[in-house]
Amino acid sequence: MTVLDDIIAGVREDLEERRRAVSLDELKDRVSSVSPARDAVSALRGPDRDTVEIIAEVKRASPSAGDLNGIPEPATLAHEYEAGGAAAISVLTESRRFKGSLEDLDAVRSEVSIPILRKDFTIDPYMIWEARAHGADLVLLIVAALSDQELHEYLELTHRLGMNAIVEAHTADEIERAVEAGANIVGVNVRNLKTLETDKTHFASLASHLPEGPVIIAESGVAEPSDVADYGRQGAEVVLVGEALVRHSDPRDAVGEFKNQGRKARAAYWEEKDARDGR
Ligand SMILES: O=C(O)c1ccccc1NCC(=O)[C@H](O)[C@H](O)COP(=O)(O)O
Numbered sequence: 001m002t003v004l005d006d007i008i009a010g011v012r013e014d015l016e017e018r019r020r021a022v023s024l025d026e027l028k029d030r031v032s033s034v035s036p037a038r039d040a041v042s043a044l045r046g047p048d049r050d051t052v053e054i055i056a057e058v059k060r061a062s063p064s065a066g067d068l069n070g071i072p073e074p075a076t077l078a079h080e081y082e083a084g085g086a087a088a089i090s091v092l093t094e095s096r097r098f099k100g101s102l103e104d105l106d107a108v109r110s111e112v113s114i115p116i117l118r119k120d121f122t123i124d125p126y127m128i129w130e131a132r133a134h135g136a137d138l139v140l141l142i143v144a145a146l147s148d149q150e151l152h153e154y155l156e157l158t159h160r161l162g163m164n165a166i167v168e169a170h171t172a173d174e175i176e177r178a179v180e181a182g183a184n185i186v187g188v189n190v191r192n193l194k195t196l197e198t199d200k201t202h203f204a205s206l207a208s209h210l211p212e213g214p215v216i217i218a219e220s221g222v223a224e225p226s227d228v229a230d231y232g233r234q235g236a237e238v239v240l241v242g243e244a245l246v247r248h249s250d251p252r253d254a255v256g257e258f259k260n261q262g263r264k265a266r267a268a269y270w271e272e273k274d275a276r277d278g279r
Pocket of ligand 1: 003056057063065198219220240242
């Protein structure tokens with residue numbers, strides 16, 4: 001059993017409990033009274049091609065690092081992220097390994113106006129309805145956890161609800177499956193789901209497989225601003241950061257600094273790309 005299988009087994013049990021408490025019909029009713037989802041694609045693309053946008057994560061704990069930060073007030077942390085210039089907030093809602101919850105999502109939703117990602121292990125359409133009912137604008141679809149048919153169906157439902165999905169890949173084959181499924185946002189997660197270790201060079205090794213068109217996100221492994229710059233130079237338009245931000249003494253300032261360094265690197269990326277393309 002891999003770590004992903006183990007996490008998903010727990011997610012499935014918790015999902016069944018929630019489904020017993022709140023029926024799908026009830027969720028659908030709630031969705032009809034929630035404000036429409038925000039346009040996450042525009043937010044993640046940023047104002048111009050030289051930006052590296054940041055998705056800042058509310059992450060209490062993780063399988064790889066254990067407890068990270070108690071985060072007594074997720075809304076306050078999210079407010080700092082937004083004030084620092086984050087394009088979107090990621091809220092982990094998985095409870096067993098990440099100590100997150102839908103209550104965290106509600107708290108963050110009530111505080112910020114930028115798009116919010118419900119970061120969880122989406123294994124059933126119910127979770128997509130649930131995300132929307134709690135005000136999320138984005139969900140996560142992990143290619144390694146879903147069949148091609150599920151990917152298609154879940155992406156279609158996500159879009160039908162006015163939301164977007166980050167379709168997360170770990171390999172060239174998974175990037176291809178994400179694109180085939182119709183992803184307009186592709187995340188490359190450099191965390192090896194067997195060892196849980198992050199290897200930033202993994203993003204560069206997949207650079208030639210990154211599609212043109214979808215928003216490209218580099219996920220995991222950022223410890224300092226130069227890591228954001230490296231991802232930007234290798235083709236990431238957006239970087240998702242968790243641990244480094246929740247452990248930082250000034251998360252607002254940290255988001256700003258990540259963006260500054262990203263912008264410098266992005267200019268270099270375009271210069272090299274334009275030269276390669278003969279522009
Ligand atoms: O963070 C983990 O240990 C983890 C383990 C297994 C599956 C997923 C995991 N993390 C989810 C994420 O994708 C990260 O929270 C996110 O990319 C931020 O990563 P980081 O900046 O390295 O905290």
